[in-house]
Amino acid sequence: MASKTRIKLPEKTAVGDVIEVRALINHVMETGNRKDAGGQIIPRDIVKSLLVTFGNVTVFRAEFGPGISSNPFVAFYMRVPGPGELVFVWEDDAGVRTTERTPLLIG
Amino acid sequence: MSSDRAPLVELARHVKILSRRDVVLGGSAAGALIALLASRPALSAVTEAVPAAPEPPPTVSSSRIPVSDGLTHSREFDDALNAILGDAEPAIGEPLTLTLPDLAENGNVVPYTIAVESPMTDTDYVRTLHLLSTSNPQAAVAAFHLTPATGKAMVSGRMRLAKTQDVVAVAELSGGQLLVSIRKIEVTIGGCGNE
Numbered sequence: 371m372a373s374k375t376r377i378k379l380p381e382k383t384a385v386g387d388v389i390e391v392r393a394l395i396n397h398v399m400e401t402g403n404r405k406d407a408g409g410q411i412i413p414r415d416i417v418k419s420l421l422v423t424f425g426n427v428t429v430f431r432a433e434f435g436p437g438i439s440s441n442p443f444v445a446f447y448m449r450v451p452g453p454g455e456l457v458f459v460w461e462d463d464a465g466v467r468t469t470e471r472t473p474l475l476i477g
Numbered sequence: 478m479s480s481d482r483a484p485l486v487e488l489a490r491h492v493k494i495l496s497r498r499d500v501v502l503g504g505s506a507a508g509a510l511i512a513l514l515a516s517r518p519a520l521s522a523v524t525e526a527v528p529a530a531p532e533p534p535p536t537v538s539s540s541r542i543p544v545s546d547g548l549t550h551s552r553e554f555d556d557a558l559n560a561i562l563g564d565a566e567p568a569i570g571e572p573l574t575l576t577l578p579d580l581a582e583n584g585n586v587v588p589y590t591i592a593v594e595s596p597m598t599d600t601d602y603v604r605t606l607h608l609l610s611t612s613n614p615q616a617a618v619a620a621f622h623l624t625p626a627t628g629k630a631m632v633s634g635r636m637r638l639a640k641t642q643d644v645v646a647v648a649e650l651s652g653g654q655l656l657v658s659i660r661k662i663e664v665t666i667g668g669c670g671n672e
Contacts, residue, residue, distance in 0.1 A: 431622040
């Protein structure tokens with residue numbers, strides 16, 4: 371199931387700048403601890419990781435547990451290596467991947 | 478034990494040991510205290526206090542880090558922390574900071590920020606930041622793997638908290654050093670859907 375994502379980068383960057391990157395994916399992050407009205411446990415269903423790469427270099431990797439709020443949001447930093455493309459890959463419990471590509475603009 | 482000390486000083490010393498040390502030392506210290514008291518009939522009036530002296534320890538975790546007043550750390554948290562720390566002795570506090578609100582009305586969405594003062598160079602950077610809960614059903618909330626390309630060791634997000642508890646951040650540095658930061662947070666309505 372592809373989920374809606376939102377990436378936020380500064381509008382203007384320069385090579386060498388350290389910039390904030392904000393990434394969000396719409397997801398229920400079902401913990402596996404809750405029960406439905408019938409008393410049945412609702413199966414766990416979470417986004418378990420986010421990998422961010424630039425070129426072939428890993429910039430940032432997050433592992434999420436059920437203790438992360440729904441629609442997992444994370445803000446982190448990176449040093450701008452130059453113009454290029456940031457690739458965000460989220461993976462859920464079922465192994466389904468959601469990929470987002472965002473250009474990093476210089477100038 | 479030195480018999481030339483004043484008996485009450487000697488007694489106070491043992492009582493202090495009892496209240497401070499964990500279960501392992503508690504047994505032997507209690508034995509020593511009982512032996513001490515048995516050999517000193519003059520102190521029999523104090524003997525009644527002995528069984529009450531050790532705080533009930535089984536619920537107190539064997540945590541290697543400080544526990545905030547009135548709180549406990551779950552067994553799962555201790556296991557998760559031990560798995561990260563191994564045999565290493567962590568430094569508590571700076572340059573690692575964990576920022577949380579003092580009070581969370583809604584435990585489903587609690588903002589957090591983990592930061593380490595680090596140059597983030599190829600030879601000196603923060604490798605991993607762990608976020609742990611001491612009282613959620615699952616202790617491991619998140620782990621963030623940074624690289625020199627990250628540029629700045631600061632990560633923010635939103636977490637769930639089941640109830641009032643200590644939240645713990647652990648930083649692993651490239652040189653192998655380990656840092657721990659602990660923050661107590663009051664939670665009005667718990668998240669995690671474990672009710």
